[in-house]
Each structure stands twice: as C-alpha cells, then as structure tokens.
Amino acid sequence: MHIREFVKNFTNHPVLFVGTGISLRYLENSFTWDGLLSYISNKIKGTDEFYYDIKSKYEKDGTFDYSKIAKELENEFNEVLKNDRDGEFKDINDVFYENMKCGINISRFKVYISQLLSSYKIKESKQIEISELKKVRKNIGSVITTNYDSFIEDIFEFKQLIGNEILLSNPYGSVYKIHGCVENPGKIIITEDDYKVFDEKYELIRAQLLSLFIHNPIIFLGYNIGDINIKGILRTIFTYINPNTPEAEKIRRNFLLVEYDEGSQNPEVTDHDIDMSGFSTIRINKIKTDNFLEIYKHLADLSLPVSAMDIRKVQTxxxxxxxxxxxxxxxxxxxxxxxxxxxxxxxxxxxxxxxxFQTTSELMENYFKIIDESNHQLLKLIDKYRIQKNQYFPIYGFSKIQLELESTRTLKDIQNEKISNLIRGATDFAEEHTNIKDILQDDNISQSRKNLAIVLGIVKDRIQLNTIENYLREYPDKKTTDYRKLLCVYDYKKYAEEDDRLVLSKLSGVNLS
Structure with missing residues (x-):
C-alpha cells in the first residue's frame, strides 16, 4: 500500500514515537547509545580501549547491554572527576557541588551528558526536510521520544513533559520525554539502575501511554525493526490486549514503523512480522525508505473532521x-x-x-507558525473576515498556501496600497545601514522613524529577508502597528509575483522589481 493511502485511512490524529535515528538524521552533533558512551569514555581515558574492555563484559549472542555498560562507565567517570577537581571537567564538578549544597544529588556523568547535548546544530542539507516536518505538526496529537536533546520539541513547539509531569498532562500538544531530557539531568535514564527505577515507578505513565497507543495511529521514526524500545512497547500492549481480538487488530493497523534505508525512495507500506520471545509473532506495518519527504507530505495533507489544535483548546x-x-x-x-x-x-x-478559530489579529501574530505548518485549513477563514482598506494584512504568503480564497485579489490590492502609502515619497535617510541592529542603535534616527528605516531597508534589498524574518519571529509585541507594517512588507517581498511587483512599483514610484 502506498504511504498516501495508508495515512488517508487514519481516523484520529497520529502520535509520533521518535528515536535516536531522527537526531542522527538532522543534527550535526548527535550520538547512538553506543557512540555516546564511547565518546564519554574516550574523553576521560584518551583511548577507546577502556570502553572496549567494559563493553566486552556485557555481550551476549552478539548483543551488548548498554545499560550495564553505562552503569560501569558512570562509576568510572564520577571517580575520575572526583580525583581531578579543577582539571578539564572543572565546570562539571562545580555544578555537582553546587547541587549537593542544595541537597540535590545528580551524578557528574549525567551533568556532562546534559551539557554535551544541550545545544545542537541542524545539518544544512536537511533544512528543506525539516521545513516539511514543521508542516506535519498541525495534524499531530502528541510526540513520545526517548531522545535527551530538545530538537523535537523545538521543531513542534509542543510542551515538554518529563517524569511524573506526564501524568498531569494534556495529551494533545505535548512531547513526552520518557527517558529524560538535557534540561533536567537528574531524570535522564541511561544506566541499568535508572531502568530498574523506571520499571518500578512508571507503571502509571506506561498506562497513560498505552491509552495513546490504543486510540491513535502510532508512527515510529528513528528506530529499526529490532530496537528494544519497539519490542518493549509491543510487549506492553499485548500483555494487556489479547492479540486475537478486533481491538488488537485495530492497534496493529494503526502502527507504522519508518525504517531508514539509505538512498531508497520506496513509498510502499508492507506487513512485517516481529518475532517476540515469549509471545506469538506480531505483525506490524513498515516502510523502509530514505524518502521522509513523502511521508511528511501526506501527514501534512491529512484532513480530519476536528483539528488537533481545536482538541488542544477543548482539553485546556x-x-x-x-x-x-x-x-x-x-x-x-x-x-x-x-x-x-x-x-x-x-x-x-x-x-x-x-x-x-482566530481573528485577523491572531492570524498575523501566528503568521510564521501558519506558514511553517502550511495550515491551509485554518486559512479558509480569511474569506469570512471583513478586512478594511485601512488594515495591514499579509495576504501574499497565505494565498500561496490556501489557493481557493475568493478574496485574494482584493486583499492583495489593499496590501499593495498600504505599502505604497508607506514608502511613496519617503526619503531614504538610512541608506548606509544594511542591518536592523545598526538602525536601532543609530541615535541620529528618531525612535518614531526607525520602523520606516527598516521598511526602506527591506524594500531596497539592503536588509536580507532571513534577517527580517528572524527579527519578526522574535518581535516582542506582535499586536502593534509597527509589527504589522514590517510583516506586510516582508510578506510582499518574500511571496509577491512579478506582476504585483510592477503594480506596486507604479503605485509607489519605487523600483521593486
């Protein structure tokens, strides 16, 4: 079955279950479990041999028990740093002792992992794919991840939940960090002891996650078919659900494992049997591919009777x-x-x-989120609004997403007129400035004219569009007229076609081609 047809069969908002493979795919600085432990061992020993010695002790039938390896490495790491207080890892020791003064006992090992993974750099080659991933979030109920880094919650802009916070959560619009997070190193789960505590204390959390698995399509990203997390989830589900019932069959139909296959453009979903020791063979759906763009496209195009955003509001x-x-x-x-x-x-x-769902003001405040998500359903509301000729409203970008708007031409004319009035006859008094910071810091430009100076910088192509985009995304008060003026000029420069550029050039007397 083509991935398009598979996704079209969803009757509820999918949940993403995200593993290490996603961080490896998109981030410059990411590790497998093995790679992370090996890197840390090398940092304290200067060689791989110490790590190989530990690793050799915990191998069985070609499989390594990384939780036991992590436990032994943690003990060694903590001991090395304790005996070298002001050495290379002085800052880690500082954090450890400051925590202890407050009665908080977090191992140096976990503090270091937290610092190592706290910042990340996105691969330049994956920017387009990440842009498509952002469009998916409008249709996603929630995300579950075993990753420590904050990449996925930054992309989805969902609320991060760790540990017992999961029990008190709103399931829609949340990222469940079931193995902990760099922002809370004390809750990182990595060693054998951590997993024992997790198994003992997190029964209620597993029950809440089980509810998601039963009622929502689950898409596994960043795992392979033999991953212990996949098998653990299936084992949990089919411990509570009889594998031979219609309910079990519904769950199986909703499960999709996306397995990475370098260079493959395969779009087909197939059945795959997983052999579970102590269980009967369990069949799930799998797509083996490197074509994540195709998957994201169809998830973004999914249309359900109620939007995930509306459900989040109702639940709140x-x-x-x-x-x-x-x-x-x-x-x-x-x-x-x-x-x-x-x-x-x-x-x-x-x-x-x-x-x-949103007023015109809210659409402008959420402009970049709507553009990122390509939220064509929400933008249908524009035809219901009465947008006056004296209003600033950025229609060009919205009309690229929602092609069926009846008011597009009228709103473009309004936007053109507003920009024309803004720049017609304006003296270019800041032509020496090529960035926003210089304009804002120039005491010779009055506060009331700084916004116009930025507008003229955009119009004359002195200020790059990515610079103004970043500035607008972080703008402190998006209800102001200054923000709306800049947004409309940015929107026009970014998305207007040649015909509209000619129209505005004639209206304003400024060359905008």
Missing part, C-alpha cells in the same frame, strides 16, 4: 473546569445569549453556532 478548557475555582462556564447552543466574561464550551450544530 475542560482541565480548567475540572480544577474548579471561580470559572464561570456555560455550555450552550446560543452564543448570543452569553456574557463576554464567561468561559465558553459551545456544543451544537453549524446552524446554531458561529465559530471562528
């Missing part, structure tokens, strides 16, 4: 209702009868409820 409101307090709640079919201050959960039909 319901959580507030459960929490009690002074929240006034009305569940109604008549929105007009409600007071402005009430929290609303509207239940009814399209005939009785008018519902708009």
């Amino acid at each position: 409101i319901v959580k507030e209702i459960y929490a009690g307090g002074n929240i006034e709640v009305s569940i109604t079919e008549d929105i007009d009868a409600l007071k402005n201050g009430e929290k609303i959960l509207a239940i009814g039909s399209l005939k009785t409820i008018n519902y708009e």
Whole structure:
C-alpha cells in the first residue's frame, strides 16, 4: 500500500514515537547509545580501549547491554572527576557541588551528558526536510521520544513533559520525554539502575501511554525493526490486549514503523512480522525508505473532521473546569445569549453556532507558525473576515498556501496600497545601514522613524529577508502597528509575483522589481 493511502485511512490524529535515528538524521552533533558512551569514555581515558574492555563484559549472542555498560562507565567517570577537581571537567564538578549544597544529588556523568547535548546544530542539507516536518505538526496529537536533546520539541513547539509531569498532562500538544531530557539531568535514564527505577515507578505513565497507543495511529521514526524500545512497547500492549481480538487488530493497523534505508525512495507500506520471545509473532506495518519527504507530505495533507489544535483548546478548557475555582462556564447552543466574561464550551450544530478559530489579529501574530505548518485549513477563514482598506494584512504568503480564497485579489490590492502609502515619497535617510541592529542603535534616527528605516531597508534589498524574518519571529509585541507594517512588507517581498511587483512599483514610484 502506498504511504498516501495508508495515512488517508487514519481516523484520529497520529502520535509520533521518535528515536535516536531522527537526531542522527538532522543534527550535526548527535550520538547512538553506543557512540555516546564511547565518546564519554574516550574523553576521560584518551583511548577507546577502556570502553572496549567494559563493553566486552556485557555481550551476549552478539548483543551488548548498554545499560550495564553505562552503569560501569558512570562509576568510572564520577571517580575520575572526583580525583581531578579543577582539571578539564572543572565546570562539571562545580555544578555537582553546587547541587549537593542544595541537597540535590545528580551524578557528574549525567551533568556532562546534559551539557554535551544541550545545544545542537541542524545539518544544512536537511533544512528543506525539516521545513516539511514543521508542516506535519498541525495534524499531530502528541510526540513520545526517548531522545535527551530538545530538537523535537523545538521543531513542534509542543510542551515538554518529563517524569511524573506526564501524568498531569494534556495529551494533545505535548512531547513526552520518557527517558529524560538535557534540561533536567537528574531524570535522564541511561544506566541499568535508572531502568530498574523506571520499571518500578512508571507503571502509571506506561498506562497513560498505552491509552495513546490504543486510540491513535502510532508512527515510529528513528528506530529499526529490532530496537528494544519497539519490542518493549509491543510487549506492553499485548500483555494487556489479547492479540486475537478486533481491538488488537485495530492497534496493529494503526502502527507504522519508518525504517531508514539509505538512498531508497520506496513509498510502499508492507506487513512485517516481529518475532517476540515469549509471545506469538506480531505483525506490524513498515516502510523502509530514505524518502521522509513523502511521508511528511501526506501527514501534512491529512484532513480530519476536528483539528488537533481545536482538541488542544477543548482539553485546556475542560482541565480548567475540572480544577474548579471561580470559572464561570456555560455550555450552550446560543452564543448570543452569553456574557463576554464567561468561559465558553459551545456544543451544537453549524446552524446554531458561529465559530471562528482566530481573528485577523491572531492570524498575523501566528503568521510564521501558519506558514511553517502550511495550515491551509485554518486559512479558509480569511474569506469570512471583513478586512478594511485601512488594515495591514499579509495576504501574499497565505494565498500561496490556501489557493481557493475568493478574496485574494482584493486583499492583495489593499496590501499593495498600504505599502505604497508607506514608502511613496519617503526619503531614504538610512541608506548606509544594511542591518536592523545598526538602525536601532543609530541615535541620529528618531525612535518614531526607525520602523520606516527598516521598511526602506527591506524594500531596497539592503536588509536580507532571513534577517527580517528572524527579527519578526522574535518581535516582542506582535499586536502593534509597527509589527504589522514590517510583516506586510516582508510578506510582499518574500511571496509577491512579478506582476504585483510592477503594480506596486507604479503605485509607489519605487523600483521593486
């Protein structure tokens, strides 16, 4: 079955289960479990031989027990640093002793892992693929990962959950860091002892994850077919679910393992049998490929009756209702009868409820997120808005994503007119500046004219578009007119076609070709 057809069969928002292979695919500085332990051993011993000696003790039938290897390496690492207080790892010792002063006992080994993986660099060759991955997030319920780094939550902009936080979570829009995270080294799970504690204390967490596995499609990214995490999950599920029931069959249909196969462009999903010791053979779906773009494309195009973003909102409101307090709640079919201050959960039909997810102001505030996600469903709302001629509204980028808007031409004309009025006859008083920082720090440019100086810098191609994009993404107050002016000029320069450039050039008297 083609991956397109497989994804089209989803009736609920998929959950991604992300492993080491994803960090290895996209990051310059990432490690396999073996590679991480080997690197740390070499740092304290200056040779690979010490690590090989440890590794040789924990091999059985060609398989190495890395949790036991990690335990022994942790002991050695901590001892070496303890005996060399102010040596190469002085900063690690400093953190360790500061923690101990506060009664917090986190091993030097885990502090070092946290620092080693706390920053990352994305591979330049994978930027396009990552852009496509961002488009997937609008359709993803949540993400589960065994990775320590923060790459996946940074890309998805989901809330990070570690340890017992998982129990108190909103399942939609969350990243479950089940093996810990660089931001909390004390909860990193890597040694044999860590896994024992995990198995003893995390029964409730496993139960919550099991609920996700039962009700949502699960897509494994960054694992191979023999990975212990995959087998562990299947073992957990089919311990509670009889493998011969319709429910078990539904779960199997929803499981997809994406296994990396260098250079392959294969788009086909096939059945694969996994031999589980102590269990009967379990069949799952697998696609073996290097064509992740094809997978991301169809996940991004998935259209379900209710968006994942809407479900996140509902769950947040319901959580507030459960929490009690002074929240006034009305569940109604008549929105007009409600007071402005009430929290609303509207239940009814399209005939009785008018519902708009975002205002024009919110669309502009969330402009880059919408563009990143290529959220064409949300942008259908634009035709419902009454955008006045005096409003700044960035239609060019939105119209590239949502091709069926009836108001595109009208809104382009409005945007062209607004930009034209902004730059027509303006003296280019900051032509010596080629970046935003210099304009903001130039005391000869009054505060009220700095925004216009940046506008002219964009229009005249002195300020690069990626520079203004970064500036706008981090803009402190996205409700201001200054932000909207800059956004409209950026949007026009980034997405306008030649015909519109000619129109605006004539309107403004400025060459914009």
